[in-house]
Amino acid sequence: MKVLMINGSPREKGCTFTALSEIADALNRQDIETEIIHIGAKPVRGCLGCGSCNKTGRCIMEDDVNAIMERLPEFDGFIFGSPVHFAALSGALTSFMDRLFYAGRHLLVLKPAAGIVSCRRGGATAAFDQINKYFTISNMPVVSSQYWNMVHGNSPEEVKQDLEGLQIMRTLGNNMAWLLKSIEAGKAAGVRPPEPEPPARTNFIR
Ligand SMILES: Cc1cc2nc3c(=O)[nH]c(=O)nc-3n(C[C@H](O)[C@H](O)[C@H](O)COP(=O)(O)O)c2cc1C
Numbered sequence: 001m002k003v004l005m006i007n008g009s010p011r012e013k014g015c016t017f018t019a020l021s022e023i024a025d026a027l028n029r030q031d032i033e034t035e036i037i038h039i040g041a042k043p044v045r046g047c048l049g050c051g052s053c054n055k056t057g058r059c060i061m062e063d064d065v066n067a068i069m070e071r072l073p074e075f076d077g078f079i080f081g082s083p084v085h086f087a088a089l090s091g092a093l094t095s096f097m098d099r100l101f102y103a104g105r106h107l108l109v110l111k112p113a114a115g116i117v118s119c120r121r122g123g124a125t126a127a128f129d130q131i132n133k134y135f136t137i138s139n140m141p142v143v144s145s146q147y148w149n150m151v152h153g154n155s156p157e158e159v160k161q162d163l164e165g166l167q168i169m170r171t172l173g174n175n176m177a178w179l180l181k182s183i184e185a186g187k188a189a190g191v192r193p194p195e196p197e198p199p200a201r202t203n204f205i206r
Pocket of ligand 1: 010014017086087088119123152153154155
């Protein structure tokens with residue numbers, strides 16, 4: 001089993017990476033493979049709302065979003081990580097997740113996910129709320145920890161001093177490993193995924 005981890009920080013080996021690595025170590029100890037992909041330093045265009053992905057299954061802008069979307073079936077679980085920028089996710093991760101989830105949400109259904117955030121001081125809960133919205137609109141089981149998934153620090157060295165934050169990351173990794181193994185055991189025992197109903201879309205003007 002394999003978990004994809006997306007680093008949405010402009011800093012490849014910064015605080016977000018430090019937190020993701022702690023989760024990866026916990027997952028690896030439970031024999032779950034991990035891969036960290038860094039998307040935060042390149043320009044990531046925001047969604048154009050053109051609807052082209054509804055027809056083709058691909059984003060009209062050919063960049064990392066399509067490349068990673070093609071690989072989603074390889075992975076059993078997902079962790080998205082971001083630094084807190086003005087009490088929100090980084091611009092790059094916001095654009096990335098908007099487009100990945102708009103075009104590729106069907107590839108993520110019923111796969112466990114978690115978001116983690118890193119900040120110097122404040123805004124982590126707002127960013128954490130934001131990241132969880134992607135999973136809870138996509139039929140993804142959200143993996144939690146002993147506290148909200150956040151670390152504090154301005155540098156990897158500071159994050160390593162946030163012992164509670166690192167413990168939260170390890171617990172998250174252990175919880176995700178347990179859920180992935182439980183899902184696999186359920187499949188082997190013949191537990192079938194729920195049948196979705198035909199979608200009912202009710203707008204508030206009709
Ligand atoms: C543009 C920008 C905005 C930021 N806004 C916040 C903020 O709202 N609250 C906060 O505590 N830290 C803020 N920070 C600090 C980062 O969130 C913090 O240093 C984070 O741990 C960096 O993670 P990274 O090394 O993975 O990029 C901001 C940093 C930048 C560059």
